[in-house]
Amino acid sequence: MLLGSERMIPGFESGIEGKSAGEVFSLDLSFPEEYHNKELAGAEVVFDITLNSVSEQVMPAVDEEFYKSFGVEEGGNDAFREEVTNNMRRELKTASRNKLKNKVMDSLVDAVDAEIPDALVAGEIGQLRQQAMQQFGGGQNIDASMLPDDLFKEQAARRVLLGLVLGEVIQQQEFKADPTKVRESIEELASTYESPDDVINWYYGNQEQLATIESGVLEDQVFDYVIDQSTVTDKLVGYQEVIQPEPKEADKQADKESEAE
Numbered sequence: 001m002l003l004g005s006e007r008m009i010p011g012f013e014s015g016i017e018g019k020s021a022g023e024v025f026s027l028d029l030s031f032p033e034e035y036h037n038k039e040l041a042g043a044e045v046v047f048d049i050t051l052n053s054v055s056e057q058v059m060p061a062v063d064e065e066f067y068k069s070f071g072v073e074e075g076g077n078d079a080f081r082e083e084v085t086n087n088m089r090r091e092l093k094t095a096s097r098n099k100l101k102n103k104v105m106d107s108l109v110d111a112v113d114a115e116i117p118d119a120l121v122a123g124e125i126g127q128l129r130q131q132a133m134q135q136f137g138g139g140q141n142i143d144a145s146m147l148p149d150d151l152f153k154e155q156a157a158r159r160v161l162l163g164l165v166l167g168e169v170i171q172q173q174e175f176k177a178d179p180t181k182v183r184e185s186i187e188e189l190a191s192t193y194e195s196p197d198d199v200i201n202w203y204y205g206n207q208e209q210l211a212t213i214e215s216g217v218l219e220d221q222v223f224d225y226v227i228d229q230s231t232v233t234d235k236l237v238g239y240q241e242v243i244q245p246e247p248k249e250a251d252k253q254a255d256k257e258s259e260a261e
Contacts, residue, residue: 012027030043030044116157128156178217182214187200
């Protein structure tokens, strides 16, 4: 973990500061009263810690080797700055659109009151569980029963409902994935690789991957359609705020419960 990232509960990082590699110690802490997991909120806990190693981040020398590590073979500092700027612009555009898209999709789901087939929710839970297990090193040493259905049920239900809503809009408006936009999406993805043409050919030669791109484009077309029917107000924000990940579903739910209280 990186000290200063503030990803742990208060007192955890400060309790590690000043310790040396090889030390074994315990921290007596308490979860915050407003912690999103109600079962842990305010609970006292003891962390038994073994500090295996301590390392420090060191700024690298900004030289030709540094530039090459980012794929900039020629042009030196000017070419490197241009590459970084282009990447930041691309990341900013993607993050900004995704945040607006998520808000629109959330609004669509909240506006719909419909019965969701249990079988569809169960199938989505299975996919979410599989994704979670993959995040824990491929799931080789994890018993699937350790991840109960309730852990994914709310997110799965929302994803199923969103899929049904999008499907209905697509059917009513007779949307089909725009081949031009599919090409643009693939070219944008390919532009980050050393051999863009090879990547483009790979996508068009792989029907499963191409279908994934087409599905994303179709979803974007629905998003654009909904935006055209809506009133959108621009807001000036900083780069870091835009690229900061959205809160997880559990955090969103906790915020809603706090507001209700």
